[in-house]
Amino acid sequence: MRVCRVIGHVVASSKHPLLAGQKIMVVRPEDEASGALQVAVDGVQAGIGSKVLVVQSGAAGAEVTGAERPPCRSVIVGIIDEEAAA
């Protein structure tokens, strides 16, 4: 799981049927200043600028799509309010 920032979203009218209706957000890991643009299915209605938790897991993909075998593994599973290191 990675802490990421939502930096945008993607408009994709043509996508896999199991992703139909899913909002896809552009996310950037907090520890990366640049690099390839990563996207994740939004399971929590995160807004642009939100700090979020992104999971790379087929089980998370199954949870948000309702499909047993989803074609996605990148999912925003939570919005982070606060982070504290002990």
Next chain:
Amino acid sequence: MKLAKVVGTVVLSQCIEPFRGQILHLTQDIDEHLEPMGEAEVCATWAALRERDAVIVEVAREACNAFDPPLPVDAAIVGKVDEIRLG
């Protein structure tokens, strides 16, 4: 999942049975300036796309699930992007 651009097509002269007739595209990741970066990757796709189309690529085991029956691939194009809106 990541954003990429289609930069070509791959044609197999011989292949294992599940790949027969399967469309394969070469893609390259894109950066925040929407410019291609890094090395090209071969992705299976459910539809023929054109060069320079922006696409959503899923990798690893879940890429198989884009196909019915599942195709033994580790990268698949799962969406064609109309617009990328960066905030």
